[in-house]
Amino acid sequence: MKKQLLIMTTLDTKGREAAYVKDCAKKLGIHPIVMDVGTLGEPLTHPDITRVEVVEAAGYRLEHILKEKNRSIAFQAVQEGGTILAKELYEKGKLHGVFGMGGGTGTAIVTHVMRSLPFGLPKVVLSTVASRDIKEYIGTKDIVMFHSVADILGFNEFIRLMLAQAAYAICGMIERGSVIEKGKPMIAATAYGINSACAIQAEPLLQKRGYEMIAFHANGCGGMAMEEFIAQGLVTGVLDLTLHEIADEMFGGYCKGIGPMRLETAGRFGIPLVLAPGGLDNAVFSPYYPMPPQLQGRKIHSHDIRFCVRMGPEEMKQFARIIGEKLNRSRGPAYILIPKKGWSDADKAGMELFDPKTDQILVEELKKIITSDIPIEEMDVHISDPAFALRAVDLLDQMIRSHRP
Amino acid sequence: MPKLILIVSSLDTKGKEVKFLKELIEQRGHKTVLLDMSTRGEPQIRADIPCEEIAKAGGTSIQEIRTSAKSRSEITSIMIEGAIRKVIELYQTGHLDGIVGVGGVSNTAMGTDVMKALPFGVPKLMVSSGAAMPSYAGGFFGSSDMAILSSVVDMAGLHELSKSVLTRAAGAICGMVECSCGPVLDSLRRTDRLLIALTQFQYSEVCGELIRQFLEEQGYTVIPCHADGVGDRAMEKLLNQGIFDGVVDIVPGGLSEQLLGGNRAAGLDRLEAAGKRGIPQVLTPCGFDMISCGPLARKDRGDPLWISRNLACRNYFVQDAYRVQAKTSVEERRMIAKAVAEKLNLARGPVTFLIPLRGWSSLSVEEQPLYDPEADRIFIGELRKQLKPEVEIREVDIHLNTPEFARAVVEALEAMMKEKAGKY
Numbered sequence: 001m002k003k004q005l006l007i008m009t010t011l012d013t014k015g016r017e018a019a020y021v022k023d024c025a026k027k028l029g030i031h032p033i034v035m036d037v038g039t040l041g042e043p044l045t046h047p048d049i050t051r052v053e054v055v056e057a058a059g060y061r062l063e064h065i066l067k068e069k070n071r072s073i074a075f076q077a078v079q080e081g082g083t084i085l086a087k088e089l090y091e092k093g094k095l096h097g098v099f100g101m102g103g104g105t106g107t108a109i110v111t112h113v114m115r116s117l118p119f120g121l122p123k124v125v126l127s128t129v130a131s132r133d134i135k136e137y138i139g140t141k142d143i144v145m146f147h148s149v150a151d152i153l154g155f156n157e158f159i160r161l162m163l164a165q166a167a168y169a170i171c172g173m174i175e176r177g178s179v180i181e182k183g184k185p186m187i188a189a190t191a192y193g194i195n196s197a198c199a200i201q202a203e204p205l206l207q208k209r210g211y212e213m214i215a216f217h218a219n220g221c222g223g224m225a226m227e228e229f230i231a232q233g234l235v236t237g238v239l240d241l242t243l244h245e246i247a248d249e250m251f252g253g254y255c256k257g258i259g260p261m262r263l264e265t266a267g268r269f270g271i272p273l274v275l276a277p278g279g280l281d282n283a284v285f286s287p288y289y290p291m292p293p294q295l296q297g298r299k300i301h302s303h304d305i306r307f308c309v310r311m312g313p314e315e316m317k318q319f320a321r322i323i324g325e326k327l328n329r330s331r332g333p334a335y336i337l338i339p340k341k342g343w344s345d346a347d348k349a350g351m352e353l354f355d356p357k358t359d360q361i362l363v364e365e366l367k368k369i370i371t372s373d374i375p376i377e378e379m380d381v382h383i384s385d386p387a388f389a390l391r392a393v394d395l396l397d398q399m400i401r402s403h404r405p
Numbered sequence: 406m407p408k409l410i411l412i413v414s415s416l417d418t419k420g421k422e423v424k425f426l427k428e429l430i431e432q433r434g435h436k437t438v439l440l441d442m443s444t445r446g447e448p449q450i451r452a453d454i455p456c457e458e459i460a461k462a463g464g465t466s467i468q469e470i471r472t473s474a475k476s477r478s479e480i481t482s483i484m485i486e487g488a489i490r491k492v493i494e495l496y497q498t499g500h501l502d503g504i505v506g507v508g509g510v511s512n513t514a515m516g517t518d519v520m521k522a523l524p525f526g527v528p529k530l531m532v533s534s535g536a537a538m539p540s541y542a543g544g545f546f547g548s549s550d551m552a553i554l555s556s557v558v559d560m561a562g563l564h565e566l567s568k569s570v571l572t573r574a575a576g577a578i579c580g581m582v583e584c585s586c587g588p589v590l591d592s593l594r595r596t597d598r599l600l601i602a603l604t605q606f607q608y609s610e611v612c613g614e615l616i617r618q619f620l621e622e623q624g625y626t627v628i629p630c631h632a633d634g635v636g637d638r639a640m641e642k643l644l645n646q647g648i649f650d651g652v653v654d655i656v657p658g659g660l661s662e663q664l665l666g667g668n669r670a671a672g673l674d675r676l677e678a679a680g681k682r683g684i685p686q687v688l689t690p691c692g693f694d695m696i697s698c699g700p701l702a703r704k705d706r707g708d709p710l711w712i713s714r715n716l717a718c719r720n721y722f723v724q725d726a727y728r729v730q731a732k733t734s735v736e737e738r739r740m741i742a743k744a745v746a747e748k749l750n751l752a753r754g755p756v757t758f759l760i761p762l763r764g765w766s767s768l769s770v771e772e773q774p775l776y777d778p779e780a781d782r783i784f785i786g787e788l789r790k791q792l793k794p795e796v797e798i799r800e801v802d803i804h805l806n807t808p809e810f811a812r813a814v815v816e817a818l819e820a821m822m823k824e825k826a827g828k829y
Contacts, residue, residue, distance in 0.1 A: 024584070119557060120569050122576070128631060130553075134542040138555045142570060144577060145536070146552040149525065149639045151629040156600075158628050158648075161526055162550060164584045169530070169552065172580025173573040176429075183565050203562075212564045221537045225557050234566070 015044020122173035220257030244279025267330030324369030420449025429575035463487030503528035510535035528581035548639035615811035644678035658692015680752030685821035746791030764804035
């Protein structure tokens with residue numbers, strides 16, 4: 001069977017462009033499937049999957065959408081429907097790559113669908129709005145974003161050139177295959193700027209024990225990417241050493257952006273988890289992510305234009321509740337390891353945010369909340385101490401060895 | 406035919422990853438050139454263009470780079486400058502068909518800056534773990550036609566996931582160079598239709614659409630450029646590359662946005678390239694009537710732009726929570742007129758400035774929040790005073806988004822195109 005490329009766009013405005021990409025794919029020996037995600041007008045080229053099929057897949061009726069003239073419902077319908085149909089194709093083994101294009105709305109629709117597909121499957125989007133903040137479009141997925149420079153409006157040599165390049169890119173990716181070869185078992189670890197020593201020390205220790213480590217930058221995006229990797233079944237164990245994102249999420253800080261599934265996926269899939277409160281001593285702010293007024297007067301450690309603000313007793317209790325409730329739902333083994341001499345480079349003897357007494361409030365609160373099958377172990381060291389990384393790795397290794405899912 | 410793909414990265418930290426990518430590209434039958442941007446340590450693999458050469462091309466030595474007390478940003482700009490020299494040299498001698506970069510935020514910042522120096526159409530791919538960082542991506546892309554592959558995982562160490570990303574990156578860049586049909590200029594030039602650049606945005610939509618239609622009927626190819634501070638900036642670059650035969654600059658507002666500090670700022674050299682190339686250009690004052698100052702939340706946040714220009718006391722139009730357009734003041738109109746005249750007075754080719762007297766955009770027609778004929782008149786007066794006599798200013802007693810005005814724009818362009826053609 002030929003490999004298949006799904007081409008998604010709004011065919012009421014980008015029909016000729018879609019037809020061109022389709023021809024490129026055919027020329028390269030790839031079978032194209034064109035999906036219409038436009039709802040406003042008639043498609044300008046014939047789709048393989050019509051807009052009626054797309055919206056109905058999500059339980060909507062096209063007549064209603066057209067009658068209501070409600071853009072946001074139309075938008076939601078094609079996003080949901082497109083996702084359902086694309087996933088169906090993928091699960092049947094009939095999808096080897098996805099191509100999408102559009103302006104602001106088109107890009108939002110096609111990347112929504114792409115974000116629901118697994119890491120490793122080739123994904124290319126040609127967008128007029130690439131030169132914006134693309135975080136919300138690509139999220140935690142391995143999407144290739146092409147900047148179209150000119151509007152995808154009117155069919156000319158200029159656009160043809162961009163279309164051809166993007167089409168050849170996706171076909172080149174598809175030819176290379178999208179299967180991730182399973183090698184050594186993989187351990188996911190979280191780190192961020194001022195709590196990276198622990199993960200760095202853990203890597204060789206894990207390698208010595210036959211694992212491979214993948215580090216995720218806990219910046220609001222990395223933590224969520226890790227959760228998705230766990231859900232995709234790519235990970236054997238988790239060293240969640242940096243929970244800092246929870247603090248930034250609470251106060252709108254620099255590393256905000258996590259969703260409700262943060263901290264939950266390992267438990268849901270029964271994957272062994274060792275957890276440490278790295279970076280929970282502070283929330284980070286910058287000119288673009290201003291500090292809320294209620295934190296005025298707190299101790300501060302400045303980084304560059306970013307600065308870390310000390311978290312107090314009240315927050316410690318809230319963090320403990322969030323972590324505790326999530327971990328209590330775990331179906332697999334979990335272990336909490338606490339360094340008593342500080343949780344980041346800013347929370348260390350001699351540094352501005354060093355405050356073990358406040359840190360201890362989280363630990364005591366956790367002990368009250370957490371169920372008895374999850375051990376809490378305290379070590380009289382800083383999180384960057386080699387002994388801490390060693391203990392974390394040994395624990396995880398033991399848990400993986402004795403755990404039979 | 407094998408193509409030449411340049412790989413740019415810091416080989417002191419990304420040696421293994423680059424080697425993996427290089428081998429995949431070579432398996433496909435293409436040649437690679439490794440350009441090393443290392444500033445700290447020794448490369449892990451041999452570079453074709455070593456960091457020593459890059460530092461030298463940047464005007465210093467690698468010893469100086471490694472040991473001097475220069476700031477990190479000074480060091481990177483030296484390396485970028487050196488790399489750009491080398492890369493342009495390769496491109497001009499026909500030794501570069503595509504470029505791919507690998508790395509985290511530092512490598513992405515350097516790699517994409519190098520890519521921006523290459524003309525439109527040369528395949529450019531950045532494999533980056535920093536692509537999804539908020540507020541970075543815009544800077545990485547700029548107005549260039551590059552692609553960024555968000556690697557999700559850090560490009561540090563070779564494991565199944567980073568290998569999977571690099572494998573797809575190899576597939577993508579190979580595909581891109583295989584499709585490219587020689588220098589873009591040639592392929593665009595192969596067409597015998599004349600290419601016209603057209604700026605537009607949503608408040609000029611009707612006018613832009615009609616112009617495009619009329620011009621296409623006349624046998625022109627129209628390339629629409631979104632005047633959002635990116636598309637119009639890109640247009641200036643493409644104009645410098647000599648791709649276009651004429652410009653219909655419906656929305657030159659990127660210049661006033663730049664001067665006033667608005668969101669659509671398109672750079673201080675906006676309105677210059679067409680004049681330098683000497684190609685015919687038609688302009689309107691669309692966009693000079695407003696300043697893009699959203700999101701609305703800035704209003705109550707003590708935002709410097711809102712305070713310094715006292716925007717809260719002006720008329721403004723709120724499209725949604727993000728898009729807000731405030732009216733430009735009389736004083737600002739004078740300043741804009743002066744700046745516009747300065748640019749257009751340098752033009753070596755024919756220029757026509759068409760002014761729709763009943764509103765410059767859909768927001769400044771009668772009963773709309775930015776309606777202000779008095780301010781419009783002051784702009785026109787100042788423009789007439791400052792512009793050289795060779796530039797024709799024509800007032801049309803209708804508003805911008807009408808078929809009559811669109812027709813007038815097209816006629817003005819056609820007249821200049823014909824006259825120019827007649828001269829040769």
